Amino acid sequence: MSRLLQRLFGRLPIGWLQLTHNRTRFAAAIAGVAFANVLVFVQLGIMNSMAVATLRPYEFFRADIIISAADANAIADGGNVARQWMLQALANPDVIEGMGLFVANVPWDRGQTDISLTTFGIDPFKQDFISPKITADLNLLQVNDAAILDRLARGITRDEAVAIRPQTPLSFETDGRTIKAYNTFSGGGGFGGDGYMLVSDQTFLSLFPARSSAAPDHILLRTRPGTSVDEVSEHLRGQISDSSLRIRSYADAMAEDLRYQQTRRPTGVIFGFGVFIGILVGLIIIYQVLSTDVADHLREYATFKAMGYGSRFFLGIVFEEALVLGVFGFIPGLIVGTTILTVMAKVTTLPLSMTLAMAASVFVGTIAVSSLSGAIATRRVAAADPADLF
């Protein structure tokens, strides 16, 4: 290591030698940096899983434009939108198809665990609006009280999920009605529910008698191929006189809802703040280690100054130390962070995992934070006065 750094810097790796001279302190410093890394990884992991969980239901559908109520901040969270607006939108020659989408949570009492399924009511004749990832035959939904169930939902075992076939449906009671799941698709538990379920709009309305077929939660539209979705959305905003509605391209809706979850919802803000705290902890730890180290070596630095070494040399030492701490702290931080996220994912069934983007950005962040701490700590080198040596 020492040789490698000597090659790298073209001088004795004094920072490295200085840091590793006191093994206990070095280990403690690395543990501190690793801890800060773990903190950031866990917070980022949770934020990331919030993003995955927020966007996941969007991926069940295929649409170009979505019309939602003003207060609907996610596709899984709705508000009545009059169906007449769909008809009006269809009058636009660039809009070729529309579908009303209903959404509500359906409780399922599973004995020891009560789970809640975010249930979408769809038109089973509009296959075009369903993502090709959902391979189950929608015709199954034409039967009353039929459902397609999320095989990754919390509380549903793998064996149970595998057993669900059109010939061997899984029945369960909810609010006095018996639902029969004839097939499955892949969703997963999120923050707002334990999993998903698809039913026909007719079944949805019989599950929620207070809801009206004239007012779904969202209206999904498909535009003529080759037209600009943004332009069509713009047109629709002019045509549809209810200005409280949000008429957005499907892509914009995904991006806006994600931003809302991460910056406006308390949970998003808290986890974002957690990342900030992690960065701050890292900054303070590295600064503390570096400035103590500089203070402990003021005599040596003063001697080097007397010998004719300039400020570039001292900056080099401190930055070398900052980099060593950053890199050596990141490695155990990554290992522990990955382990924690994996275990948390198992326990919570949230989509928590270490991603390459997370690892890369935390690494870059760690190096940036170390350099910043180093830059602050070098100011202390000025205190080394060679005139005090004699």
Next chain:
Amino acid sequence: METPDRDVIEVRGLNHWFGIGDARKQALYDLNFAIEAGSFTVLMGPSGSGKTTVLTLLGCLRGVQDGSVRLLGEQLNGARETTLMTLRRHLGFIFQAHNLHESLTALQNVIMGIQVHGDVSDELAHTAATHVLKLVGLADRINYLPANLSGGQKQRVAVARALVGNPALVLADEPTAALDGDSASEVVDLLKRLGSTRGTTTLLVTHDNRILERADRILVLEDGRIVSDTAPQ
């Protein structure tokens, strides 16, 4: 009078003060002397007489306030910090405390004395440092950390570090004060012997009478003034 280029140091009308306002106190009064290249000069005087102040001024570690100091042909009064830093690379410092870097081995400490010149290859620095450590009798200790060396050995490493860059001038402030008699004369012998073979000029502050016999010249300071300038035979 010596010709100017034979003088490594030329001091004219040097005054120095410490402190500001009412606390301002003069430490040096109108010093005038020159030091010839290759000489071994001892600077003596009672405690507080200004010996260390003179060394720090000549060593470019403190700014000259009043008067003229020429070091290796450069005027120090008014010189820029970068000039002073470059000049310091031609000096060798030996302090009362060895001031070795605790995390570096004897060899690495000595290499620091060469590396400051920048344009030296790792191999050359390594060879030169090993050679000087042999000269100071530490061939079998080159990879020791300072913590594992005796006081005399540490000071010999410091001598090696000061000499390895072939400095024009060595400034030593009581380098033997912390050493027992034998180690002390060993260190002074080394300084004198290595200095004369390399043509290094040495200015050494000491209280140690045994060193006086080895001096080419003895300057005595008292209350910031030179009171005696002799050359013992």
